[in-house]
Amino acid sequence: MLQRYLFWNKPFRKVLWWLVIIGMLGSLPLALARQHTETSANQVEFVFDYRDLLDIADIQTNPQDFLAEHLKRMKEAGITSMAVYESTLSELRESRRIEYYNSRDAMMMMQNYGNPNENFTYVLFADSATQQVLEPLIQKTFSDLKVATRPWSFKNKNGLIIEMNSDEAAIQSMDPDPMTLKMLKDQGFQIVVRLSNRRPFVTNEMDKLLKSLYDLGVRRMIVDGNEVPGYSEENTEVKLNKMADLLHKNGIGLAAIEMLKEPQAGFSTLAKQTNYDVVRLHSFTEKDGEKLTELVSKAERAERIQGVADRFVLAVKDRNIRMVFLNAKPVKNTDKAVLVDPLSAYYEALQGPDGAIPRIEKVGFTVGQAKAFRVQTSALQPVASALMLIGGVSLIALTISFFVPEAALILFILGILGAVALHTLSATLYAQGLALADAICAPSVAVMLAIRSVRSGRAAQWKSGLAYGFWQLIKTSAISLIGVAYEVALLNHITYELVLQQFRGVSALHLLPIGIAGLYLLFFSVESTYAEKFAAVRKILSSYINVLGIVVAVVALGAVYYYLTRTGNEGQASAFEKLFRSFLENTLGVRPRTKEFLVAHPIFLLGAYLSVRYRHAVYLIFIGVIGQLSIVDTFAHLHTPLHISLIRISYGLGFGALIGLAFIIVWEIVARSWKRWVPRVSK
Template identity: 40%
Template sequence: MPQWLEQWNRRLAKWLWAVVLLGLIGTLPVIYSRVQTEASAKKVEFVMDYQDLLQMSLTQPNPSAFVQAQLQSLKAAGVTAMAIYESNLTELGLSGEVTVYSASQAALLEGKLATPDDNRTYLLFNKPEDEPTLRPIVEQTFNKAGVEMSDWSVQGRSGMIINLSPEDAAARQMQPNPIEMKSLHDQGFLVVPRLSDRSVPYDDAQAADWINQFKELGVTRIIFDGDAVTGFASQAESNSLKQFANHLKEAGIGVGAIENLKVPQKGLGTLAKLLDYNVVRVHSISEAEMNAAQPTTLVDRFLLAVKDRNIRIIYLNGMAVRDSSKGQITTPVEKIGQALTGDKEENLKGTLERIQDFGFVPGEAHAFSIHKAPAEALWRALAIAGSVALIAIAIGLFIPAILLPVTLIGAIGGAATFVLQSSLLTQALALFVAIASPTVSLVLLIRWFRNKREKGGAVPSSAWGRLGGAILLYIRTSILSVFAVPFVIALLSDITYSLVLQQFRGVSLLHLAPIALVALYAVLYGYGGSVMHNLKTLLKQPITVLWVIIIAIVGAVGMYYLSRTGNSGEATGLELHLRTILEDTFGVRPRTKEFLLGHPIFLVGLFLAFRYRWALVLLVVASVGQLSMVDTFAHIHTPAYLSAIRDLLGLGIGALIGLVGIVVWQVLEALWRLYRPRPQAGR
């Protein structure tokens, strides 16, 4: 590299660090506004699927009495709302409002012989007082579909004949049962309608009528049923999502977003934007999960959903099952009560009490009030500039000669990110700065050790001196590793990330790139000599069976490591038990890969690196913990203060475990010196 270019790069590097520090300062107002937003909604709503109660009632001798008893039990346990689906003939039958007959069954009622070619649907209304409300709903549904109907009555009970097969008629969707909704409202429950997009084309007048009825019943939130929001299928022809959103806004009704669906509901992001993000995240417990889980498991699951993932609606499902051990049919209602209120006999603290310990209260869920920092555009510009500078520094550490052009290219990209406000560019910048920060911190650490050896700098020789130096480097490097955190928060501060309507991409790359980059730097730069010399030496190494075994082991460990990243990773039973202990002890669970793996190895590796050159390998492994601290904050749906506590706990507990590891090493080293074989004289 020409001397003049080297001098320019050194000066530029100092200016880039200044820009990084200025960018960090600029992120503070944005971070504060996010904390304000996250603290603006503290009520948690527990919703029971009312249709599941109706299904369970079929196993009871008196279904109606069973449903009423369960409603009272659930209300006493803290369930505040009931979810009501769009109705159909099957649901009306479950609620006891109608009875549906096939042609042969209808013939038996009339004392006639069945007609072989008759496969129509025969319907009787069971409650004369409810018929004036329900008949128009049924007639409107089938008239809209162009289906012929005629009156029918048996033994003084009125009904109708529908010119569709029973299977086809049962599949036609109607508005949610207004009689059930009013009954539940009168009993003190909030009503949460479940609407679908199955009625095509979208009928704006019908939607407006339904929403007006919801408003009269005090409905404040709906949750969608199926793979799309209401009006999505007709959006291209009639701009139906905007029409539907306008009706919801006028009624003051928001929507729920169910987390962890295999396929996100279509149109939800667009509708959320039209509603000014009047959206609440929903955590759903399926029927099978509810029946299999123990109350203690449900308590932990509910608590983690509320405090760790910004969930404000817990959606409960259930079904009746045959219990072979008891020889009877059981339902999960009692279990739900235990999970919510606790069980003194089992010394179980209930969900309601647990969430109150963290500042939450049961009640009607509300969307976050979105707070914006004053002069937010300025702070965003500083965050982008700081991110670009940190990325340029990381690249310059590997290839110093290109620092200047990389900085210029980065400046152009940062300007485009600011002007275009592209979510793709913003996410890419957040990913690159998240990779850069732990990479820079560990590369500078390896460079520090290399310079000490090459220039003969003072290195502590005593165990206490090495321990003190290791602790200082542990703290300094960890602080530098989380430089990316404020930038990630500021870049991804939009409410859509907190609501997981958009997600941070590249988690797998974030978990691999810093490890690979630090390992590459350690091999090419960490042991002295020129880069080309180290590269040639590496390429000339013979491939032995031992190397093949090592590569296979590293590959297997890497695959397992990647399988544990993100939300899809599964923990072992022992780890789940350890998580519960940590949660109960600290209230916040530090990440396992940090306090059990990365941080202890890091502190031990620093201690050994003062004496042994091979200890650089441990520093490479320790990059797992450093990058994980940044990744913790990439989970934008987790409150920022909780992520900060998690990182600090990981560092503290990891340091304690690392100190134990250093003591063990010192003992083993002393025993080795004491008992190692000594060469005999004359040999």
């Protein structure tokens, strides 16, 4: 029985390669569908927070003139939309539509001592037209809160008395100000509404509000706060489904704010129930804007403005952002004894020399109302999914067979059964698990094959080290791209592109291929029995520790720590490197990864070149695993368009090959000089 199994197992390793390739070919239609999805919406919307503009205008000498001037300047700068919140008494006061007082101030105005046991809010309307629009809105809001209101007037100005203290009354949420909405629409702005979960969710009232907003041209809602409208601890699913139905019925989609510390409660449900009518939003915060108001040199200010422009371009081009949300606030400059704001800097960042909007339009986008991606599907999805399951499991079995060749067949069978069971249990867990496993296995296999080529002596048979080096770099990178194909196709759902769902466990991709390739290099790359392998392990574990070993270990751990600090979204970079990155981005359009083109690929190429003559150069090839896993990791950023990732790794390989060639030239110069110099010294 065992002999029969081993008889079938030996040729099966070649079959595994064919299954991997067939699975990879099956993934291509799904990758193509994703590419079509990513390119289905190219309008970018720049939105300004209207409430912030009111805050800045409120401290000006002529608030209304300031407001009118900057609305015009914003439109000229390419800010086509205004974000309008649920109104409050405080916001209506900043808009100069009302004025309100507490009981004490109102009594002083009327020269009446009043009731010492009263602390109400006294509201006055700017004029009769304003009263006609806002009075019903205010009365309904406080009626819903079971707070009494009654008429009041002062010096021919009509108003209301609200039986709630002014501090509390000022922050109660109402429907967005109809007068502001109409004014902004008349001036040609698109309106993006911000709705919160601060008010009780009433289906009919929300339906009426959304319909009125749609009639004003609103097509996108941004959630204001940590919870979506309708979210509650009781009957959450029912209320969220109703809210989603109302959004869908009234043709209003969502905007997903990127890089939130915590996702907004209920957002994923709304997104799913609205068929993912969602765009990604990049927020330029008030804190970001403050940096543009600091007292710095003219050159420093220009550099910061350029950085803002670069940031917007990168967000749109590299992260599928379709809405850029601008915040601002007035800042006290005590050195100049003035109040300043970043508005002029924003206009310059958008339309100034090398501004964001011309650059965004240059790469194929247009400025306009943001639209959601039209999700493309493939008719070959069922067939492709089956092929990827078989091919993905085959790649895992193939990787393990480098260490235990006899287990290839049984691992494949068990893997298929396990994958089917996992898919039945959770399609998401299956897709992420198989994608991660293949992403780890592909660069590991690629580098292990390169190591085997040297250890087996095949590298030494090449006449040209340069030809062998380039061949190995191309071949190894191509094998790594197999992992990319599986990763992209298995995780081709729109939720990954919108970052509503995260690819978990990617940090393992940064270390496991290094460990797998290192283990193979040390113990499995030379033909030997299992007993000899275990003996080699025991010998290392029982070796005496000397000072040199400690130094090497410390250096190695330091290198690993530095590598980890430079990896992922939280990686740290120096000011010089940030400047270098910006230079690459602006010069090339897409920035290649530094660790690929400056370190890993050049060292790999040098190692392959030298391994034709020196077998110990295989350790340089091993360092190249960092570049190979980085190729796969580039595509793990699922919110980055595929063509951007392809350009990035192409630049990495191209520049890496050129720098590697420079390494080889330097090596030859040093080596030949050494050969000439050593004989002279010996004489």
